[in-house]
Amino acid sequence: MHLPLTDKRRNNRNTYPIKELLFIFFLSLLFLNLPAQTRYLSLKDVLQQIDSQPLLTAYKQKAESVKYNTDLAKNTLMPDLEAGYQAGYATHNNITGMSYPGLIMPMTGPPSASNSSQAVPGTALALLLKWSPFTFGQRSAATDKAAAAYKLANSEYNEFLFKQQYAALTTYIDIVYYKKILESLQSDIERVQADLDRSLVLTGQGLRAGIDSVQLRAQVVQAKIDYLNTQKIYRDRLIELTHLLNLSVAPENIVLTDTAMSEKAPVISDTASSFTANPVYQYYQSKRELSVSNLTELNRAWRPKLDIWANAFSRGSGVAADGTVDASKGWSLTRNNYGAGLQLSFPILQFSKINIQKKQAQSLIKADEAQLSQVALDISKQIEAARSNYQQNAAVAALTPEQVNATRLVYESLQEGYKSGLTDYTRLVQGRYDYLKAEITNAGAHVQVWYSLLDIAIAQGDLKVFTDQLK
Numbered sequence: 001m002h003l004p005l006t007d008k009r010r011n012n013r014n015t016y017p018i019k020e021l022l023f024i025f026f027l028s029l030l031f032l033n034l035p036a037q038t039r040y041l042s043l044k045d046v047l048q049q050i051d052s053q054p055l056l057t058a059y060k061q062k063a064e065s066v067k068y069n070t071d072l073a074k075n076t077l078m079p080d081l082e083a084g085y086q087a088g089y090a091t092h093n094n095i096t097g098m099s100y101p102g103l104i105m106p107m108t109g110p111p112s113a114s115n116s117s118q119a120v121p122g123t124a125l126a127l128l129l130k131w132s133p134f135t136f137g138q139r140s141a142a143t144d145k146a147a148a149a150y151k152l153a154n155s156e157y158n159e160f161l162f163k164q165q166y167a168a169l170t171t172y173i174d175i176v177y178y179k180k181i182l183e184s185l186q187s188d189i190e191r192v193q194a195d196l197d198r199s200l201v202l203t204g205q206g207l208r209a210g211i212d213s214v215q216l217r218a219q220v221v222q223a224k225i226d227y228l229n230t231q232k233i234y235r236d237r238l239i240e241l242t243h244l245l246n247l248s249v250a251p252e253n254i255v256l257t258d259t260a261m262s263e264k265a266p267v268i269s270d271t272a273s274s275f276t277a278n279p280v281y282q283y284y285q286s287k288r289e290l291s292v293s294n295l296t297e298l299n300r301a302w303r304p305k306l307d308i309w310a311n312a313f314s315r316g317s318g319v320a321a322d323g324t325v326d327a328s329k330g331w332s333l334t335r336n337n338y339g340a341g342l343q344l345s346f347p348i349l350q351f352s353k354i355n356i357q358k359k360q361a362q363s364l365i366k367a368d369e370a371q372l373s374q375v376a377l378d379i380s381k382q383i384e385a386a387r388s389n390y391q392q393n394a395a396v397a398a399l400t401p402e403q404v405n406a407t408r409l410v411y412e413s414l415q416e417g418y419k420s421g422l423t424d425y426t427r428l429v430q431g432r433y434d435y436l437k438a439e440i441t442n443a444g445a446h447v448q449v450w451y452s453l454l455d456i457a458i459a460q461g462d463l464k465v466f467t468d469q470l471k
Helices: 005-032 043-052 054-077 138-204 210-245 279-299 327-331 348-420 425-460 464-470
Strands: 039-041 080-091 119-131 254-256 305-317 335-345
Touching: 039 043, 043 054, 043 138, 043 210, 043 464, 054 138, 119 327, 138 210, 138 254, 138 279, 138 348, 138 425, 210 254, 210 425, 279 348, 305 327, 348 425, 425 464
Parallel strands: 039 254
Antiparallel strands: 080 119, 119 305, 305 335
16 A cells, blocks of 8 residues: 555654664764773973963953053054045034034135125035154153053063962872872772781681771771762862863863872972062062153153144135125035144143152152062062972971881781781781871872972972973
């Protein structure tokens, strides 16, 4: 039996969605089974990726906008040429003296012989050229001020970038530290589980009291709780790192490559370095330079101005000098004029105002210089403190591996003693705790050295002091 054509079409329309759904279903299964993309991050990758932060882009674009002020200041060297055309109706007696807020003052004809209220057409076309090639240093002062403002805007960007880099590097070191702690806690779980298994065997043989096994079970649970609590902190720091780097990668898919910081301390020379590259210092230095540029501009404001001008003016009037009205002539530009000349002007009565502004600018310069001196003092002491911390932390990190080795040997000895009945449960647990504590202390000591080195690099304004130690 053949279905009608309409039924066939209806049947086909019903089967197409099923095929499409099956295709989408199998495609979804394929993508779900694909492994998640792993993102490997080194410390240098962090420094490069930090630029993708939206707020940093905002600071950068703000600095770029300030940069154009320099071009605007230089652009005043170009002449200014304006063109204007107007047409209108006005009475005889008012048309020559009528004021208009624009480029051209309408003058459609000479003063009329009689007072007439009849309106006639009038047109005008004008070109006005104004050029100030010589400004007696005012243009260069404005250009220098704009350049100083751009430098200050760049300093703001660099200061914020440096803060974000410091936050990202600190977070990275935190993650390395907690990753090492998780490894130690996992090893501790395995150790206490081994102690429990051994205790169960000894309890079954009647060599140990059953209470030991119960207590060791509690120790296994506590060790797992400690691991989970630390894992939460570890994951939170990973999330913070993805936030700082503007990454959409899941925390579990991030793999840090510079993980030796929890095991190996850096070694640097003890030579003093300059702090002039510090972004905070450069910001206040740029702020002072802008104040100085502002004073220079004020000093040159009370100078003459020289303008070169030229104009061309053409007009048409619907009324003649004798009062004859011819409206058609009002639309034709029949009377032409032109002129050129120089104009020298001097703000004689602006001296008092400019003098007050100069005193104000001088006070701001003194304030900026005082701030710069304070910042220099603060940073120099910051470097001194960071170097002192580095030396102390390095000395501690040199001793902690020996502590780890000693506590490991003690714990292994206590395990043998517990097996043979010479050591009780309390000493075994204390030995294992001391071993775990020594591992955590060792990781923390090495990481503190890297923190101290980062503080030195930040104070000096040179992150290479830190990153060069990763080679």
